[in-house]
Amino acid sequence: MVSVELITVGDELLIGQVIDTNSAWIGRELGRIGAQVDRIVSVHDTAADIGDAVGAALERADVVIMTGGLGPTKDDITKKTLADLFGMRLVRNPDVFEHVRRMTAERGLEFNELNQAQASVPEGCTVLPNRVGTAPGMMFSRPDGAGGREKLLFSLPGVPFEMKELVSEQVVPIVKRHFSLRSVVHRTMITFGLAESAMALAIAPWEEALPGWLHLAYLPNARGIRLRLSAYDVDETSATAEIEARFAALREYIAPYMLGYEPSSVESAVAALLRERGRTLAVAESCTGGSISARITALAGASEYYLGGVTSYSNEAKARLLGVSVPDIERFGAVSETVARQMAAGAMERFGADYAVSTTGVAGPGGGTPEKPVGTVWMAIAWRTEKGETKTSARLMRFSELREQNIERAATHALNMLRLHLLGMSAAFQQTGML
Numbered sequence: 001m002v003s004v005e006l007i008t009v010g011d012e013l014l015i016g017q018v019i020d021t022n023s024a025w026i027g028r029e030l031g032r033i034g035a036q037v038d039r040i041v042s043v044h045d046t047a048a049d050i051g052d053a054v055g056a057a058l059e060r061a062d063v064v065i066m067t068g069g070l071g072p073t074k075d076d077i078t079k080k081t082l083a084d085l086f087g088m089r090l091v092r093n094p095d096v097f098e099h100v101r102r103m104t105a106e107r108g109l110e111f112n113e114l115n116q117a118q119a120s121v122p123e124g125c126t127v128l129p130n131r132v133g134t135a136p137g138m139m140f141s142r143p144d145g146a147g148g149r150e151k152l153l154f155s156l157p158g159v160p161f162e163m164k165e166l167v168s169e170q171v172v173p174i175v176k177r178h179f180s181l182r183s184v185v186h187r188t189m190i191t192f193g194l195a196e197s198a199m200a201l202a203i204a205p206w207e208e209a210l211p212g213w214l215h216l217a218y219l220p221n222a223r224g225i226r227l228r229l230s231a232y233d234v235d236e237t238s239a240t241a242e243i244e245a246r247f248a249a250l251r252e253y254i255a256p257y258m259l260g261y262e263p264s265s266v267e268s269a270v271a272a273l274l275r276e277r278g279r280t281l282a283v284a285e286s287c288t289g290g291s292i293s294a295r296i297t298a299l300a301g302a303s304e305y306y307l308g309g310v311t312s313y314s315n316e317a318k319a320r321l322l323g324v325s326v327p328d329i330e331r332f333g334a335v336s337e338t339v340a341r342q343m344a345a346g347a348m349e350r351f352g353a354d355y356a357v358s359t360t361g362v363a364g365p366g367g368g369t370p371e372k373p374v375g376t377v378w379m380a381i382a383w384r385t386e387k388g389e390t391k392t393s394a395r396l397m398r399f400s401e402l403r404e405q406n407i408e409r410a411a412t413h414a415l416n417m418l419r420l421h422l423l424g425m426s427a428a429f430q431q432t433g434m435l
Contacts, residue, residue, distance in 0.1 A: 002035040002179045005061040007053045008042045009068035009078055010158060022067045022163050029167055034181035034232075035063065045069060047081045054085060058142060058151055063175060065167075068158030070135040072114040078155055079138070083122035086140055090120040093127055093136070100134045128154070128170040133162035137170060152178065185231045185239040188262035189247050191254065192224035192416055199225055203253050210246065222408050226262065256425045266415040267295045273422040274305035274355070281418075282351035283309035284322055284343040286334065287361035287377060291411040307351040312343065318360075322346030335360050335372050337380075341392040344382035348390065356382040357418050359410050364403045375399035375406050379414040381421055393417075393426065 006026060012018040020042065027037040038061065043049040050069070057064040069078030083090050097119035104111045118134050121127055128137030140153040154171050156163050175181075194202060196218055207216055213234065219226035229246060231239040251258060259269045274281055283292050283306075293309035296302050310321050315334055318324040323346040324339055332338045340360050348356035361377030368374035380394040397413055399406045420426050 002063060002175070002181060003061045004030055004035050004037045004063045004065065005039045005041070005057040006037060007050075007057060007064065007066040008040070008158070009045060009050060009066060010042075011044050013042045013068075014044060022158065022160060025160070025164065026065060026067075026167060029172060030175070032184065032186060033172060033176055034184040035175060035179070045075050045077060047077055047084070050078060050081045051085055054082070054153065058153065062149065062151055062179065064151070064153045065171065066153070066155045067163050070118075070137075070155065070157045072118055072134070079121065082125075082138070082140065082153075082155055086122060086124070088122035088124045091123045092119050093121050094119075095129070096121065096127060096136050099129065099136075103134050128156075128166055130157065130162055130166060131169075132165045133157055133159060135159075135162070137166040139170075139174065149179065182233050183236055185234060185236050185243065186228060187240070187243045187247065188219075188226050188228040189250065190224055190226055190259040190262055190264040191257045192259055192266055192412065193257040194225070194254065196220045196225055199227075199254070199257075203227075203250065206246075206250055206253050211242075214243065214246065222405060223265065223412050224259070256420060256423070265295075266412050266419060268299060270415050270419050270422070271296065271299050271302065271305065273419065275301070277422075279354040280305050280307050280352075282307050282347040282353035282356040284347035284356060284358040285309060285311050286313055286318070286343070286359060287363045288359045288407050288411045288414070289313065289363075291407055292357065292359070292414060295411060295415070307353050310347060310350075318343060322350065333372070335362055335376055335378060337378055337394045337396070340378035340380035340394050341382070344380040345390050345392055348382040348384070354384060355418060355422075357414050358382075359414050361397075361406070361410060363406045363410075364401055373398075374401045377406070377410045377413075379410065379417060381414075381418050383421070393421065 006023045008020050008023060013020050023040045030037060041053050043053045054064065066078065069076045100115050100118050101111050104115050115134065121136065121138060126139040128139060130136050135157040138155045141150040143150050156166050210216060213231055215230045217228040219228060229243045259266060285292055290311045296306050312318040312321050315329050318329065318334065318339065319326050322343050324342040328338050340358050343358035343360060344356045347358060358380045359377060362368050362372055362374050364374035375398055377397045377399060378394060379397065380392055382390060382392045385391055395417060399409050
């Protein structure tokens, strides 16, 4: 197994100002090719910390990947530190110089001395061209790896989209050429609607029947549970076929909760159903504050089925924009089944959609009452019958006292409610063990 260590550079990571999403992404990409990340270290923007981390990592790992510290400002010292560490001098690379000059011109920016300095790289390193940014990646090698193999050190920009470009187009192909990697097959099924314990009980017979060479992992988050099957040192074609057959058999146990293979999501499942049937959707949101609309429009091609949405946070907006009855708001409250149904019906009518989904609730941290505590959410869907009649269905959910979690869960459950209705499986929404 090829051993990999990751080093992230930046004070902002250590003080919690920026979350390190780069390492998680790199770990997933390397895992797909059979390379294993064994350690992740974050260090300050100092030469001593960077040097210590690189030296220690190269003693242990076959591959070291650094992200961060390659920008044009004075606190970006990774390049100079690595040059000193490997006994190299910084020299101007003409190809990088021309690339940076061209990119700054295309962006209408001044080609100043800081930009020009980005063209200086340690003499003797391998430059990794950065097509989407101005800071090039760099690769260094040491001839003291196990079995006579060279150890590799990659230094990449910390900007996520630049890092991803370089890992996909440069780092992964180099690692695959340089090392003999074990074969690995991963397939991940996305599920939503069952808590982890309920899921484990529901699929226990299926799990017990798995062959020993298939490894199952439960990976829960706020948007469901990912079930990953992995196989190592196997024939990839036959292993993939076996995994797909096993997941097909899983439908016997949890069909209503299966969304599809990663990167499927509740919203992508809804989108596929609407597109397949030539139907349209509108959204009316209160407590979710536009989250449902944002998740739908984040999908390419959303204009084919999504007509629009209303974020009606106030009672006045609910009445004026969606036609919710003011007497009903006063009688039942904004967080009520009646209002949720009227919001969905109003959105469907005003946008001329085939379906609509709505949310109204107490996201928190304040605003709760003994009758309607924080985390109380009513959600509804509306649809038209073949005769053109408006029908609605509503559900009450109780979440936590955490605002962000409540918003995300409410948005996901509302979309899932619509998904199950489209599949004719609405009864599954009422079962126990919900997230």
